[in-house]
Amino acid sequence: MAYNDGSELFPTAIKLLIAGGFGVGKTTFVGSVSEIEPLTTEELITEASIGTDSLAGVENKSTTTVAFDFGRITIDPRHVLYLFGTPGQERFWFMWDELSNGALGAVVLADTRRLDACFEAVDFFERRGIHFLVAVNEFNHAYHYEPEEVRAALHLKPHVPVVLCDARDSRSATSVLVSLIQHLLVATMSSNSA
Amino acid sequence: MAVPEDESWLDDDAGRLVRPYTVSNGRTRPTNKLDLLSMVMATGRLPQAHLDPDHAQALDLCHNPTSVVEVAAHLRLPAVVTKVLLSDLVDCGAVTTRDPSPAADPTDRFVLEALLDGLQRRL
Ligand SMILES: Nc1nc2c(ncn2[C@@H]2O[C@H](COP(=O)(O)OP(=O)(O)OP(=O)(O)O)[C@@H](O)[C@H]2O)c(=O)[nH]1
Ligand SMILES: [Mg+2]
Numbered sequence: 001m002a003y004n005d006g007s008e009l010f011p012t013a014i015k016l017l018i019a020g021g022f023g024v025g026k027t028t029f030v031g032s033v034s035e036i037e038p039l040t041t042e043e044l045i046t047e048a049s050i051g052t053d054s055l056a057g058v059e060n061k062s063t064t065t066v067a068f069d070f071g072r073i074t075i076d077p078r079h080v081l082y083l084f085g086t087p088g089q090e091r092f093w094f095m096w097d098e099l100s101n102g103a104l105g106a107v108v109l110a111d112t113r114r115l116d117a118c119f120e121a122v123d124f125f126e127r128r129g130i131h132f133l134v135a136v137n138e139f140n141h142a143y144h145y146e147p148e149e150v151r152a153a154l155h156l157k158p159h160v161p162v163v164l165c166d167a168r169d170s171r172s173a174t175s176v177l178v179s180l181i182q183h184l185l186v187a188t189m190s191s192n193s194a
Numbered sequence: 195m196a197v198p199e200d201e202s203w204l205d206d207d208a209g210r211l212v213r214p215y216t217v218s219n220g221r222t223r224p225t226n227k228l229d230l231l232s233m234v235m236a237t238g239r240l241p242q243a244h245l246d247p248d249h250a251q252a253l254d255l256c257h258n259p260t261s262v263v264e265v266a267a268h269l270r271l272p273a274v275v276t277k278v279l280l281s282d283l284v285d286c287g288a289v290t291t292r293d294p295s296p297a298a299d300p301t302d303r304f305v306l307e308a309l310l311d312g313l314q315r316r317l
Contacts, residue, residue, distance in 0.1 A: 009259060010259050013231040013232075013261055014305065014309065039268070040267060041266040041270075041271075041273050044274040065272065070263060070267075072264070073312070073313070073316070075308055075312030080261075082231060102231070171317060174313055175317065178310065178314055178317070181306055181313060185306050191301065
């Protein structure tokens with residue numbers, strides 16, 4: 001008896017990460033671009049080397065439950081884009097390989113009132129070789145920085161794009177994703193010609 | 195609700211298929227490797243044995259191709275438990291799966307251009 005294994009019918013799932021410090025607007029961003037209400041689930045991470053300094057009383061090999069939210073954009077019948085908002089407690093998602101493995105790229109959201117909150121995310125993606133851009137989420141009443149000032153403050157490499165956005169606005173947040181994909185295309189072309 | 199005690203699911207040619215109740219029975223290691231973004235879909239082939247409510251609910255969410263992470267969110271179960279349920283369903287032929295990894299190549303121009311087109315259309 002033959003059953004269709006369905007592989008022809010499956011769209012390709014693509015993952016982008018929406019990262020940044022605590023309260024920077026990650027969930028808001030995911031909700032603005034997603035075609036579904038952002039969903040939440042949790043995953044168990046097992047990590048052998050949780051820093052003993054950061055989690056007093058927790059054994060070296062431990063399991064932690066991490067909650068994260070995500071949204072979805074159906075691009076066309078063959079491609080479905082998933083946006084994962086990284087968990088607020090960075091020290092967990094940094095240890096979580098499954099979240100970053102296979103990610104096509106990342107948006108690092110920055111809040112100009114606390115620019116330093118996204119240092120860790122920038123550093124993480126640089127070390128992992130995951131292409132990213134920095135999107136400054138312009139909160140009301142926050143000091144307005146020019147993109148070049150943000151670049152300097154975050155010590156970004158010249159090729160990393162810096163864009164401004166309003167995470168609450170679907171069009172603005174979608175434009176950030178367009179900029180990210182354009183950045184990935186440029187990176188692909190320059191690595192092919194190298 | 196009556197819960198089958200220690201009743202395994204049996205299938206003529208495959209033998210013991212799915213362990214009984216308590217959602218994943220404490221298991222956190224599915225027999226099939228499933229990623230958060232592995233796509234899953236019901237095959238339409240129903241297991242001969244009766245499905246417990248958790249497996250049945252998981253199967254219900256797979257009528258169209260969907261991802262492990264979406265099934266988890268809708269079940270309101272941790273992804274790790276959902277993977278076990280879905281893996282059981284794969285084992286008994288009720289669900290088929292496709293791994294996302296080959297698609298996640300960040301240098302695949304075809305994928306990038308499809309994404310760019312699709313996103314620009316939403317602007
Ligand atoms: N004024 C303004 N408020 C915003 C903007 N983006 C988010 N907020 C608000 O800021 C707060 C935090 O936003 P979230 O989207 O929950 O931030 P988050 O990064 O997901 O937070 P954690 O997951 O807790 O780290 C919410 O009250 C939002 O409504 C923005 O662009 N402008
Ligand atoms: Mg959040």
